[in-house]
Amino acid sequence: MLLTAREVHKTFEAVGGRTAVLRGVDLSLDSGQSLALTGESGSGKSTLLHLIGGLDSADQGQIFIDGADILAMDDAGRAWLRRGTVGIVFQQFNLIPSLTVASNIEFQARLAGKYDADWVDVLIDHFGLSSQVAKYPEQLSGGQQQRVAIARTLASRPRLVLADEPTGNLDEETASNVMDMLLSLVTEAGAGLLMVTHSAALAARLDSRVHLRVGQIE
Amino acid sequence: MIAVTFAALWGHWWRSPLQLFTLLAGLALATALWSGVQAINAEARASYDAASATLGEAQFDRLVHRDGLPIGQDTYVRLRRGGWLVSPVIEGRIGDVRFIGLDPLTAPGGMAPIGLINMNDLQGFISADGRIIAAPDVLLDGVKFDPAIAPGTAIADVGTVQVLLGRRAEFDALVVRSEQPLGQASLEDIAPELTRRVAQSGSDIGRLTNSFHLNLSAFGLLSFAVGIFIVQGAIGLAFEQRRGTVQTLRTLGVPMQFLVLLIVVELLWLALIAGLIGVGLGYLIAAFLMPDVSATLRGLYGADVVGTLKLRLIWLASGMAISIFGTVLAASTALWKLSRMPLNVGAQPRAISVIAGRGEKAQVAASAVLLLVAFVLGLTADEILTGFVLLGALLIGAALGLPTVLRVLLDGVAQYSRGVIASWFWADTRQQLPGLSLALMALMLAMATNVGVSTMVSSFRLTFVAFLDQRLSSELYVTAEGPEQAAYMVDFMTPQVDAVLPIMSAQVQISGRPTDVFGARDHTTYRDNWTFLTAGLTPWEDVHTDAAVLISEQLARSADLQVGDVVNIGQQPLKIAGVYADYGNPIGQAIIAESLFKTLFPNVLALRFGLRLPLEDVDAFVEGLKSEAGLPASSVVNQASIKAYSLAIFDRTFTVTAALNILTLSVAGFAILMSLLTLTAMRVPQLAPAWAMGLTRWKLGLLELFRTVMLALLTGVIALPLGLALAWVLLAVVNVAAFGWRLPMFLFPWDYAQLGALAILAAGLAALWPAMQLVRMPPADLLKVFSNER
Known part of the structure; x- marks a missing residue:
């Protein structure tokens, strides 16, 4: 199993005491599979994604990625995992404003020591970014920026792709195109995809779907 | 990983060249002002040390007259015969040049000028012609120049300088060699009027001008602080704008410690570049200011400082160090905040008002504490260091409180x-x-x-x-070349003017402080013109009864003396009748009656005189003085x-x-x-x-x-x-x-x-x-x- 989450709990400090956001979440995902994580605002979707991505630590439970328990890792270990094994696509793109489109796409692959110029060219071509490579992120539209963000994630050939509302800022048509590309490339690379979304239509295009309600999988 | 991460971080500066310029310029300006001042200080201190080395003050003990009078040649001969290995030194000024006379045959080898005189020079040096070796800035013909000699200084054989200064058969000091024979006669037996001054590290003039250099340093530091405000602003803004980039880099797998390390390296590089520019600019500032500093030190303290600059490693290093220190200081808070930033917070830059708002309470508290410290020090500070701490607390406290005051x-x-x-x-x-x-x-x-x-x-x-x-109440001041001319002049002048007021002084110790004591004639000029900071009812009358002394404010403050206290000049106890202001004088001063002065210092003769005469008669009198008394124009100065x-x-x-x-x-x-x-x-x-x-x-x-x-x-x-x-x-x-x-x-x-x-x-x-x-x-x-x- 590529991803396994067991009894994951997470609470946050809030006015009036601690609030439980995740209450014993269990989840699993195989290589080459895609899973939609849906739920209302505040149900804990993004928190779970951050925990799986090693961006935050849980209060209790275990999360295994390729057999390694990331909750038991220190900061450096999680950073290593994010460099090589996990790729994250954010709703806000999170591109590096000081780098060109080409440098942004190559960035994570170079960081992980997996840079493959041919594969990057394929991605640039596939996402229709050939004429944009010398531009900076601020010179691109929202849809273009999200395509750069996805290309960057896929350039390092991660074993697991985590996507947090990747088309949330895009219009319907652009969102559909971006999703087509994401799904085809994830499938082609044999990676696993866990995607947080509000959209029932998008969720329907993935292999399976789980719904999170008040911190628990329904 | 290093290269790509560094490229992402550096990219910010290339995309924000103005910010980069602000940072570099702020740091360079701060460094420039600081290192410029340090360059001036280093140059001045080097000049003092060179001057001190010339007379070997830091290495060798010296015998000097207890009352600051010259030492007679006979005393020197007695000491040599008594087994004392001493070498005579004489010093004096002719115009702007400080002449030092020494005896190369008896002087200790460690004295700086002795090393400059090689065997070929020696014969010329001690010959009747008297070869003179001078610093390159000395404007004299027919002398040998040597850059190792202190600025404004010329050295020659002691006999040559005695002739030049018109002081035959007398010396100012006797340098004592380190090795002395056993069984030599005691100093008290041979020359009781002399005292042995032990070698002291650092020159007198260096200590004298310390406060001047401290003032300059304080100003340099203040300018540096103003520059650091710019740097802190630029770095804070850059860090804030790069929050997103840093967050993204972390989500992509770059460890925080590694990022902090890279940012520190990046800042050190920038500090190095700005430091080099700053040191270069500092050199230009120092070169521009040096002639004025040199003139100031000569005018105020009589310290000769070369008017040009040399590149010195000490201030180069100090400039680079202050640049790095400033960067670390300006960046430390931002870096600390960045290193503690959680990974999963929003990556967008926050509004500056939000960032600043959180620190306002701490800033106001720090401001209040510093202003309180300043207030307390304002009531108690009495030393130069506490004075500067007071200044620092006042300025920083006020600066920290400014945003809140403006907001209110x-x-x-x-x-x-x-x-x-x-x-x-x-x-x-x-x-x-x-x-x-x-x-x-x-x-x-x-x-x-x-x-x-x-x-x-x-x-x-x-x-x-x-x-x-x-103070300058006499209409004319004249200086005689020697005692004989002085006596002739007094005879010539007395019938033609309202009053001749001799100006004579000797150096003594009063309450352990070196003091110039003056003998004043009993004349209305003093009573009419001098004002006192504190005094008894009739200070001048008290002085002329031979039982009182007037002292300067510097002496009163440094020795904690007040009107009514009794001090000794030589063996003579004198009551303090008044304290007067004496601005611009680095050491203490005292005034006693002319008659008492002549009793205490019978060897000191007045060579300078203040003359009282109607203002309209001055020109005619000066002409007469030149033509009839043969006094050169340079010896007569009007008020x-x-x-x-x-x-x-x-x-x-x-x-x-x-x-x-x-x-x-x-x-x-x-x-x-x-x-x-x-x-x-x-x-x-x-x-x-x-x-x-x-x-x-x-x-x-x-x-x-x-x-x-x-x-x-x-x-x-x-x-x-x-x-x-x-x-x-x-x-x-x-x-x-x-x-x-x-x-x-x-x-x-x-x-x-x-x-x-x-x-x-x-x-x-x-x-x-x-x-x-x-x-x-x-x-x-x-x-x-x-x-x-x-």
């Missing part, structure tokens, strides 16, 4: 504003304040320093002019010339201060410009809605300009009392501790108004460029704000 003022004004645009303007200004606060702090410090230092200097000048009028010369020295003394004042104010103006320019881009999202709702770009530009000028004006109003407090500390604490005199403080409203106008002009000019950028901003750029809204 703006809140007050906002309450009375009418109309929607006015309400928006004041609210927007309040929000802008945190982003501008560092630059405004820099402006306030620069203005307060200007007010403080100019008040001190102008107060000093007024006092000094009055002091000169009081006006001395006053002009003294004031020229005074004004030159503060040329350096004035130059540093202007430089500090310029740096503050630069801080405002850079803050506004870097904020311009961040202002667009705040201004775009106002533009969309109907305010024209012109009006927005004008409001931006008005805002900056208004903030500068408010800052100036706050800087004025701070500057006056600074002046008070300089006059009542630092000056007393450094020089031993306290000056009255005067106010100069017109000067302050001019300074305020200059500061507002600087702020206005600084705001003009960003305002014009706003006016010319294409509507498309303003619209982007809305297109990016999500």
